[in-house]
Amino acid sequence: MGDWLKWALVSVVQFVIGKRFYVAAARALRNGSTNMDVLVALGTSASYFYSVCALLYGAVTGFWSPTYFETSAMLITFVLLGKYLECLAKGKTSDAIKKLIELAPATALLLVKDKGGKVIGEREIDALLIQPGDVLKVLPGTKVPADGMVVWGSSYVNESMVTGEAIPVSKEIINLVETAQMSKAPIQKFADFVASIFVPTVVALALLTLLGWYTAGAFGAYPEEWLPENGNHFVFALMFSISVVVIACPCALGLATPTAVMVATGVGANNGVLIKGGDALERAQKIKYVIFDKTGTLTQGKATVTTVKVFTGMDRGEFLKLVASAEASSEHPLAKAIVEYARHFHFFDEPSVADDAPNKSKDTTISGWLFDASEFSALPGRGIQCFIDGKLILVGNRKLMTESGINIPTHVENFVVELEESAKTGIIVAYEGNLLGVLGVADPLKREAAIVIEGLRKMGVIPVMVTGDNCRTAQAVAKEASIFLFINY
Known part of the structure; x- marks a missing residue:
């Protein structure tokens, strides 16, 4: 039975x-x-x-x-x-x-057009309803809701997850991870x-x-x-x-390899390492060089103002207020660092306003104490310019000053060089055709950077740093991270 x-x-x-x-x-x-x-x-x-x-x-x-x-x-x-x-x-x-996927915004601003193709308004829609051909408006500081092309306007996009230089368009990263998990390694x-x-x-x-x-x-x-x-x-x-x-x-012949690739790419994504496929994963055992981007990879990716030097008789607080007024319209990370530093100086280093600071709203502390700026213009790779009280103010690098006919005295040049040699970025400020001062902005090295570099060297892997920063700053950061080889482009 x-x-x-x-x-x-x-x-x-x-x-x-x-x-x-x-x-x-x-x-x-x-x-x-x-x-x-x-x-x-x-x-x-x-x-x-x-x-x-x-x-x-x-x-x-x-x-x-x-x-x-x-x-x-x-x-x-x-x-x-x-x-x-x-x-x-x-x-x-x-x-x-x-x-x-959670990084993707839930909604998007859709530009509504009439029959003639003219924009007549905008409407907030669910991000899942975005269709090919839609024209979306992306405000500064917000997340990009989908892959697409820039039709008009310009802005900074934080892409440090992909390039190391500046949060990525999340759809792009999702596709890369999924593609990596579906790809086949040679051993598979x-x-x-x-x-x-x-x-x-x-x-x-x-x-x-x-x-x-x-x-x-x-x-x-x-x-x-x-x-x-x-x-x-x-x-x-x-x-x-x-x-x-x-x-x-x-x-397990047909099971072990795809599972290993799947798990490895997922663990890599959780730890901020983008593995683009099983082929790359398999060849990783033969790696001789590891190339690090400087900004956001070796460094913390959080710029802070460390030095302020005024070369005229202008008061330090007035100088910072002037620069912050110009940079307030910019969404660039360096601009935000300058505005934050100036705001802190204004509300916490001046006794006359420090007592009232806790009672002020965030919007008030950001804009209520600044000068009115007009005709703001961001100049990629150089800096910004705008008018305050009808007078032109320039905030940027040497190239911007040279193009605008601003003379950089030797002692100012030496000061900027000194900043760069100590791994800081020198930002020059000119107002009414005269150079006013310089700000030093630093992006501190991550605490674990030097340990990781040393660990790679013990494994026989040669670390290399790549950066678009000036040569002196690059050399100083490389030295601090114990990297003996760097590429400046």
Whole structure:
């Protein structure tokens, strides 16, 4: 009676729970290929149907042969357990993608046009409703809701996740991570090739095993005592044949490599390392050089004003107020650092206003104490310019001053050089055609940077720093990080 109960229970496992293996095997065979599902379906079916035949034969003739229902059920259980563990690994990996998706804004500003194509207004829509061809408005400091092209206007976009120089367009990063997880490493392609010939080979070996043991038994090559009770040479040979197929079924050849790539790329994404594919992951063992971008990678990516030098008779507070008024309209990280420093100086270093600072709103502290600026213009790669009280103010680098005809005295040049040699960026300020002063802005090195560089060097990997900053600043940062080779472009 026990075998009849086993038949009933195992039938559910074989054809309900194990249905997926039959479906996948049939699909593979229709495509003219073989995979692990074919082996699972073949091995479990052989064990199941032999047991059914043995059970029915015993019921009719009274000669009861051993059955192997448990073999079929356990095999399906173990293979599905492996699939479940694989799904768990992929699920943990997909958390990285979910976190990236959460970076995308929930809404977007859609520009509404009339029939003539003229913009007549704007409407806030759900980001999921964005369609190809829509024109969206992106305000300074907000996140870009989708991939696209800039139709008009210009601004700074923080792309430090991708380039190291400035938060990325999250859709782009999500695509890169997903592409990496779906890509195949060379070793995986080899594993797929081996798997394609593995299944036919296993089937051939199983048939040879059946034929070999049956022939050996027929010629008396082994004693009759080896046969199971109520068994015969064919049943005995079939046991070994099924064993060959069963043992080969849980082969990790087609599972281990893609799971390893999936997990590795996900762990990398969680730790801020973008792995662009299985090929790159496999070749990583041969790395001789690691190239670091300076801003946001070796440094903290948070600019702070460290030095303020006024070269005229202007009061330091008035100078900072003037510069902050000009930079308040800019969304550049350096501009924000200057405005924040000036605001702190105005509200916390001046006794006359310090007592009232806690009662002021954030908007008041940002704009209420500044001069009115007009005709603001951001000059990429140089700085900014605008008019305050009808007079032109320039805030930027040497190139901006030279183009505007502002003379930089030797002592000012020496001061800027001094800042650059101490890993700071010198920002020059001119008002009414006269140079007023210089601000030194620093992006501190990350505390762990030097430790990481030293660790790489011990591994035989040569660290290299790449930056678009001036040569002196680059050299100073490289020295602080213990990097002996840097590229300035």
